[in-house]
Amino acid sequence: MATPSLPSSSRFDPASDLAALDDRFVIVESSLVVAGVDVTIEHPRSADDLINEADFDKDERLPYWADVWPSSTALAAVVAALDGAGQRALELGCGLGLVTIAALRAGFDVVATDYYDDALRFARRNALGNAQRAPQTRMVDWRDFPADLGTFDLVLASDVLYESHYAPLIAGALDATLAPGGRALVADPGRLAVPDFLAACAARGLVTRIAARIPWQEPPARQTIDIHEIRRPA
Secondary structure (H helix, E strand, C coil): CCCCCCCHHHCCCHHHHHHHHHHHCCEEEEEEEECCEEEEEEEECCHHHHCCHHHHHHHCCCCHHHCCCHHHHHHHHHHHCCCCCCCEEEEECCCCCHHHHHHHHCCCEEEEEECCHHHHHHHHHHHHHHHCCCCEEEECCHHHCCCCCCCEEEEEEECCCCCCCHHHHHHHHHHHHEEEEEEEEEEECCCCCHHHHHHHHHHCCCEEEEEEEEEECCCCCCEEEEEEEEECCC
C-alpha cells in the first residue's frame, strides 16, 4: 500500500484555521447521535448564503458541502463500527467532516478530500472538536484526479452520485486509490447515476454489492440509503 506525500497545503495551523472561518462565516452548531455517540457539527448558518454565481458559471459548483446529509450520517454510523487500527482511509467529498470524524474515532489514519477549501477547513475544525485529532486534507477535483494520493485500505463517499457524469469519475477514483484487498463504502439514497457507477466499477474489475440498506425517515427526508461496498480483488 503506497503512502501519499501530501503537498504543504495539507498542513495547517489550527489557530489560523479557526480565525479564517470565524471571520468569514456565521457559524452554528448541529447536534446528532452517531452509533450512540454525540457529535456536534459546526457549519455555516445557511448553505444558500454561500452560493456564488461566478463559481456556478465556471463549473456549476454549489455549496452542497455546507449541509449535513442523511447519507453521510448513515455512512458515519457504519464506519463507527469498524476497527481501523493500523489502517488508512480516504474520504472523497468530505464536506463538513462527519464521516471523517467516524473514521478517526474508529482508529483509521484519514485523508479527507473535497473540492472546496472551506469544506476542508470545517472538516478539520469538526474533527478536532469531536475526535481530538485532525485528518490530513487535500483539495481534489475528480475531473483531474491526482496520481500521488497513494492507496488506501478503505475509501469512503456519501451521496456523490447526484450528477450523471460523476459515475465514471468516482469509479475511476476508487480504481486509483483502493489497495489490493481494500474496499470502498459509498452511501447513496437512490441517485440516477448509480447504475452507471456500478457498471463503471465492473468495467474496471471492481466487485460491487449492497452491504446494507438503511431506512431514513427523519422529516423531511424519507428515503432508503444503500451502502454500496466496492472491492478490489486481492
